[in-house]
Amino acid sequence: MKVVRLLKTREFAVFDEPLPTLSAHSALLRIKAVGICGSDLHRFRGYTFDDATNAGLVLGHEFSAVVEKIGSRVTNVQVGDRVAVDAANHCGACEWCVRGYTNLCPNVQFCGMPGVEGALKEYMVWPAHLLHKLPEHLDFVDGVLAEGMGVCLHALDLANLHAGQSAAVLGCGPIGLGVIELLRKVAGASQIFATDRVPERLEMAGLFRADVRIRADKDNVVERILELTRGRGVDAVFEAAGVDETSRQMVQIAAPGGKIIIIGIQESDDIPFSPSPARRKGLTFRFVRRSLRMYDRVLGLMDKGAIDVKKMITHHFPLHESQAAFELVDAYRDGAVKVIIHP
Secondary structure (H helix, E strand, O other): OEEEEEEEOOEEEEEEOOOOOOOOOEEEEEEEEEEOOHHHHHHHHOOOOOHHHHOOEOOOOEEEEEEEEEOOOOOOOOOOOEEEEOOEEOOOOOHHHHOOOHHHOOOOEEOOEOOEOOOOEOEEEEEHHHEEEOOOOOOHHHHHHHHHHHHHHHHHHHHOOOOOOEEEEEOOOHHHHHHHHHHHHHHOOOEEEEEEOOHHHHHHHHHOOOOEEEEOOOOOHHHHHHHHOOOOOEEEEEEOOOOHHHHHHHHHHEEEEEEEEEOOOOOOOOOOOOHHHHHHHOOEEEEOOOOOOOHHHHHHHHHOOOOOOHHHEEEEEEHHHHHHHHHHHHOOHHHOOEEEEEO
16 A cells, blocks of 8 residues: 655655554545645644654544455444544543543544554554444545534534624634634624635635634734724634734633633644733633544534535645645645645
8 A cells, every 4th residue: 555654844755565454343444535634734844743753654634434344343334334534542441531521531542643643545444433434425525524623613612602692713724714614504603703814715714604804914803803893802712823923812802701712733832812801801711622522413514514614625636746735735825725635
């Protein structure tokens, strides 16, 4: 099989390797589609990747597949099933797993992390209990999008936004766009503000029906939102960019008693904001750690047509062009938003 490995910062190579070995509780998957995530980009750029110790890492944790073979004790899927794949293999035995917070498991084995190979390959073996059958009307690209939309739905749950309340989404990459879709189609938000520096992404926020789009490198985001809300601010702020600029803005634009939902991952691992106004406003901060049992909910919403996020997909690449795919997303070139690789 073909396998794409990250040899060093910003450099992939394609290798011919033997098929992996099947175990009793696992399934051999033929990978059909893999999405490029922002956390993949962090590793590609070298922010969370050590050339000396992680060379050869296989990225890719948003993926869908066909079941090729099953282990002797697998009962939940059959050969030929089309599946979306949960990339997080939790231990099931720690305090947090037992309490139901599997997304907080400190022993999780996650695709594309050091020691656990990801999906940028033609075949892989993965625990069968983490496979979710795709409904008949959904395709492999829907299966890829289910992982990121699970993060978005978890973020919406944490916000506990009530119908008729307002929200701002800072950063209109795939996660930000997914949040906008849920705010509009599921949560019943009264007014949605969207900000970004990349004009193509801000334009796409319009396709997702954001009410107000603000170009962050041209306009003063804080002044504009406070002006349009008559100084009140918004009930919920979804920080989905992971940069210092949006971290400073989120406290300023939140209404008293509001919630700030932090989804973006800072490359510097610092989040700068002013604590005094946050304290005076009595703001609630919630951090999004992946998602919590979201696949059935997300696939159900997709299957019913309640949400439609395929319009965020801008480019498709074959496996051997993974280098070009990552470079495109890295540079935000050619209007790239969500890029899919097809092994």
